Amino acid sequence: MNEKLKADQNKRAKGAFERMMQSILMLMWGVLLCFVPKERDVAIYSFEQLEQRVLKSESDTLYVINFWATWCKPCVEELPELEAFNKEHEGSLVKTILVSLDFRSAYESKLLPFVEAKQLESEVLLLDAKDYNSWIEKVHKKWEGAIPATLIRNAKSGQSRFVDGTTTAIELNQLIKQIQ
Amino acid sequence: MKKMMMSLVLLLCSANLIMAGGVKVGDKVSNIKLKNIDGKMYSLEEQKSAKGFIVIFTCNHCPFSVKYEDRIIALQNKYEKLGYPVVAINPNDVKRVPEDSFEEMIVRAREKQFNFPYLYDETQAVASRFGAARTPHVFILNKEKSGLMVKYIGAIDDNVESAKEVNSAYVENAMDEILAGKVVTQSATKAIGCTIKWKE
Numbered sequence A: 001m002n003e004k005l006k007a008d009q010n011k012r013a014k015g016a017f018e019r020m021m022q023s024i025l026m027l028m029w030g031v032l033l034c035f036v037p038k039e040r041d042v043a044i045y046s047f048e049q050l051e052q053r054v055l056k057s058e059s060d061t062l063y064v065i066n067f068w069a070t071w072c073k074p075c076v077e078e079l080p081e082l083e084a085f086n087k088e089h090e091g092s093l094v095k096t097i098l099v100s101l102d103f104r105s106a107y108e109s110k111l112l113p114f115v116e117a118k119q120l121e122s123e124v125l126l127l128d129a130k131d132y133n134s135w136i137e138k139v140h141k142k143w144e145g146a147i148p149a150t151l152i153r154n155a156k157s158g159q160s161r162f163v164d165g166t167t168t169a170i171e172l173n174q175l176i177k178q179i180q
Numbered sequence B: 001m002k003k004m005m006m007s008l009v010l011l012l013c014s015a016n017l018i019m020a021g022g023v024k025v026g027d028k029v030s031n032i033k034l035k036n037i038d039g040k041m042y043s044l045e046e047q048k049s050a051k052g053f054i055v056i057f058t059c060n061h062c063p064f065s066v067k068y069e070d071r072i073i074a075l076q077n078k079y080e081k082l083g084y085p086v087v088a089i090n091p092n093d094v095k096r097v098p099e100d101s102f103e104e105m106i107v108r109a110r111e112k113q114f115n116f117p118y119l120y121d122e123t124q125a126v127a128s129r130f131g132a133a134r135t136p137h138v139f140i141l142n143k144e145k146s147g148l149m150v151k152y153i154g155a156i157d158d159n160v161e162s163a164k165e166v167n168s169a170y171v172e173n174a175m176d177e178i179l180a181g182k183v184v185t186q187s188a189t190k191a192i193g194c195t196i197k198w199k200e
Helices: A002-035 A047-055 A073-088 A104-117 A169-179 B002-020 B063-079 B102-112 B125-130 B170-179
Strands: A042-045 A062-068 A094-100 A123-127 A149-154 A160-164 B033-036 B041-043 B052-057 B086-090 B118-120 B137-144 B147-154 B193-195
Touching: A042 A047, A042 A104, A047 A123, A062 A073, A062 A169, A073 A094, A073 A169, A104 A123, A149 A169, A160 A169, B052 B063, B052 B125, B052 B147, B052 B170, B063 B086, B063 B102, B063 B170, B063 B193, B102 B118, B137 B170, B147 B170
Parallel strands: A042 A123, A062 A094, A094 A123, B052 B086, B086 B118
Antiparallel strands: A062 A149, A149 A160, B033 B041, B033 B118, B052 B137, B137 B147
């Protein structure tokens, strides 16, 4: 009888210990999750989707669309300027989108790791549209297709500005003022 | 007086075009004479047997140029014997892209066994005169009575990533039409590419 009671007590104590350990583990997980950097979402767009959202949009948004690629050195060097510009206009109607022209086959192997490593805060999307000749002119008639290139478009008025080559946050701010 | 005004307007218009830089399809272009990777000067005028040229602004470092290297070799294999040799020109400023120096051009040509002249546009005068905007950027020239005429400006084909998945081989289509004495149907195309690294 006595022995059975002892075994019962032991079992209960063990159960309590396990439960405590479980809650500690849960807590630790919770703390850890807070520190894990947020997963950066990179959507894959067709040209028609980009056209619908930006080039044909009639919303109140002023879009700053930067065309770049991880393989393009001047583009990568320019990204901090766009990130600074994006941060400056956070929460406003000025929307920065970094449109990557990396190959679809480099999405997992190059683009996602790059976006993570650089901790890019601006929205990044991959434009999966290989037949360049069919759409480059629709972005801007002056664009020959060299990157980097940046299109600024006031969706409401339809006014736009185009930068062929590298830009800066200062230049972007001057250009958006012209069409705001 | 009216005539004078007209010619003044025309003069101003053409001055504008010159200032904008670049050639258009249908324009006449003057000779190109630049240093080849063999150390000798290469001049279009001296290629007496050529009926025209496939001029391609390209370089060593640009990933899009690299993707097209084998296809440029294939173009030379196909069209040189038909009288239209490929003439590749690297216009990039070596200060901005050390990989595109004259010495590195020689190295790359040897590695890939380039079968075409690879010229160095050190002053960037030719790229600027043609209005080359990116690498690779093709200009097909045809020798005619009036001189060297621009027949096509644009990309090599419509699929940089995979030669096997090309739907429209722009340069080959244009070349086949030129060889057949026809008008080039698609005489201008655009493509993504690297900016030409102009001197700062």
